Amino acid sequence: MTAKTPWKRDCIDCPLLHCEGLRPLDKDQLKFMQGFKQGEFQIEKGTQSLVQGSISPHVYTLLEGVLFRYRILEDGRRQIVNFVFPGDLIGLQGALDDPLLHGCEALTPATLCVFSRDRMVELFAEQPKLGFDLTWLAAKEEAALEEHLVSIGRRTAKERMVFLALFLIERAAATGLDKKGVFPISITQSQISDTLGLSLVHTNRTLQALRKLKLVNWTVNSISIPDVDVAREFSHYEGSGSGVRPYI
Amino acid sequence: MTAKTPWKRDCIDCPLLHCEGLRPLDKDQLKFMQGFKQGEFQIEKGTQSLVQGSISPHVYTLLEGVLFRYRILEDGRRQIVNFVFPGDLIGLQGALDDPLLHGCEALTPATLCVFSRDRMVELFAEQPKLGFDLTWLAAKEEAALEEHLVSIGRRTAKERMVFLALFLIERAAATGLDKKGVFPISITQSQISDTLGLSLVHTNRTLQALRKLKLVNWTVNSISIPDVDVAREFSHYEGSGSGVRPYI
DNA sequence: TCGCCGCGCTACCATTTGACATAGGGCTGA
DNA sequence: TCAGCCCTATGTCAAATGGTAGCGCGGCGA
Structure with missing residues (x-):
């Protein structure tokens, strides 16, 4: 975790709000997220933002930049698993208490929005719609991985x-x-x-x-x-x- | 969809309740699921239970048996994407309105529990804990797919x-x-x-x-x-x- | 300014994997 | 009972992909 500038921008100024491909949050959701958000951090191109094997108490949304997620075998063989674009969630893959199963590296300078893993349950309780969206995102990511599987396999x-x-x-x-x-x-x-x-x-x-x-x-x-x-x-x-x- | 015996067993008799590896639902959840469940259907070994490309209004939980999920390219090349065991959810992969991206075939005789896709939002609203579990499942499935990716790729x-x-x-x-x-x-x-x-x-x-x-x-x-x-x-x-x- | 280093590129050869052809066993239905 | 079919198994050869080594260029820090 190579944090830099751990500072907190208001959700109203979130760059994702004006991203064409993304459905913006409504007022109520924004307000909730404002309290849910723990901060931001920026990373430079080429730095590892998540390290495979570590136990992370956080989940992230990518605000700006492009990353990729990968896994490494003990003997060094590496498999890049998917690419991460603005709006994508990182760190939800795998069970919630297990050590991270993948690493994450930045292809460009990037900004991440930080959330607490433990408080995820709150989100589901107070904002069911957002919980639903979370599942949607996970399902979509799953579909993307399937595409890659077909690609590599066939x-x-x-x-x-x-x-x-x-x-x-x-x-x-x-x-x-x-x-x-x-x-x-x-x-x-x-x-x-x-x-x-x-x-x-x-x-x-x-x-x-x-x-x-x-x-x-x-x-x-x-x-x-x-x-x-x-x-x-x-x-x-x-x-x-x-x-x-x-x-x- | 090769339905057979579209009959509805009570959730209290759900075979998954006594499956060692699964965390059983509590009373309240069982009651909710009872109303949420649309029915069951059984399929024989070798039959296709979901067909790639079709638009399905349902989501399923596998109650008994083993299936596999696959994708096919137009020229016939097939990639099996993952295997499905009792307790796993099928049909959530991919966005919710899109046509199914994968097919599903039974390796053994199997029983599926049927839910309505449209009513998923209700589940998140009324049973946040179950919504959370759903995300957990999706995340876990994602992790499994990543494993397979590493396997095939490296x-x-x-x-x-x-x-x-x-x-x-x-x-x-x-x-x-x-x-x-x-x-x-x-x-x-x-x-x-x-x-x-x-x-x-x-x-x-x-x-x-x-x-x-x-x-x-x-x-x-x-x-x-x-x-x-x-x-x-x-x-x-x-x-x-x-x-x-x-x-x- | 010079040397180092990461990256793209090329050549040569080894290995893995695939394609095609063929045969046998077991099951099923006419 | 026999033909047909699906699945496993084998052989031979071809194509796809990998390993190693070496060259050149451009960026970067001493």
């Missing part, structure tokens, strides 16, 4: 990579992080390979092949897709039902 | 298979489905391969190799593990924090 290397690119761009667009179909973000090839279950070398080759095929342009600091429809068909991407997401 | 074929065997036996034991460390269940090699992201042939070869190594004995109608500790270490299995699970 898609070829090229398909996986195109699929991932589509997935990332779509989520970026839904949170207003893209610019005209280009998602400006720095993901190393090593991170890509750990997401897709490929070796580093093979990731590199596949990446280049996709550039040549004009399917995906994945460079050091951005992702773009020349023709989304072609890419969709190529990777058997089915879209994500999208619509607005709740948060907090 | 473990070798042998490790994956040992891991899966451990996982299944552990869950079976937690719901009283095993017999002295042997889990009597019929899973075809084709189903195993679709779970692990391997080809059928390779699955067969790996299975035999594990038998020779005395790591896992996976036969046509049962799974057993000669030495659990050895298997754990071999597959880098970390156990699942277990403890009692809530349900409904």
Whole structure:
């Protein structure tokens, strides 16, 4: 937990309130959350915000930035499990008293909103609608993980990579992080390979092949897709039902 | 949806009440669930209970038997996403209005308890504790999917298979489905391969190799593990924090 | 300014995994 | 009783993917 600037901004100034893809909280909910919120903290690009194996008394909502969640085996093999976008909740995965099962690293500078795990029960009791939303979020995350499972288990290397690119761009667009179909973000090839279950070398080759095929342009600091429809068909991407997401 | 015997047993007679690994509902909760429950239906081994792509107005709790959830790509490739044991909830994955993202097939004769999706909000409003449990379940399922992701993405074929065997036996034991460390269940090699992201042939070869190594004995109608500790270490299995699970 | 280090890239070769073909056993229904 | 089907098992060969090593570039700190 690399905390910085543990300061507390009012919920009325929450950047998520004006995020297009998110359904804003109503007055009552805002008021409740104001009391529920414990603070914020900011992390720099590349820092670990949650550490696998530690016992954390907190749950977080990502306010700004992009992170990824991963798991590591004792011998160092790493699997990136999913990416975290503004509005997503972190730390709810797994049972509530168990040590954290995954780590979390920042791809960009990021801000997190901190909640107490112990007080979660209050939230369900006093704001059933928010409790419902929490379940909704968990269910949605589950669906995303299933997609990735299908990808790694049954898609070829090229398909996986195109699929991932589509997935990332779509989520970026839904949170207003893209610019005209280009998602400006720095993901190393090593991170890509750990997401897709490929070796580093093979990731590199596949990446280049996709550039040549004009399917995906994945460079050091951005992702773009020349023709989304072609890419969709190529990777058997089915879209994500999208619509607005709740948060907090 | 292959319904049979759409009849309704009282919640007081719910078989889950006496399932060792599950935390039983209290009187008040039982009473509420009694009104919430819409009925039961039974399915035979091998039948599809949920169909991918259909829009289902229901959510289910598995009362008896074992199922698996899967996704299929248009070209027929199938990925089994997880296994379902008594007490698990089905149908909450994914957003609530979207078409079902996965199918569900029975490995044994099974009984499902039916709830209305629309009335879920009531549950959160009137029984916050149950709402909380629902989130807990979703979070736990998420954790399981992450495990499988790591498996498929970063473990070798042998490790994956040992891991899966451990996982299944552990869950079976937690719901009283095993017999002295042997889990009597019929899973075809084709189903195993679709779970692990391997080809059928390779699955067969790996299975035999594990038998020779005395790591896992996976036969046509049962799974057993000669030495659990050895298997754990071999597959880098970390156990699942277990403890009692809530349900409904 | 120089050297170090992380990252992308390439080449060569090893290993894992997949595809296709085929055979046998057991179950089921005509 | 026999054909047909599903499942397990085996062999051979091909393709996909991984491992190791080495090069070059650019950022960064001494």
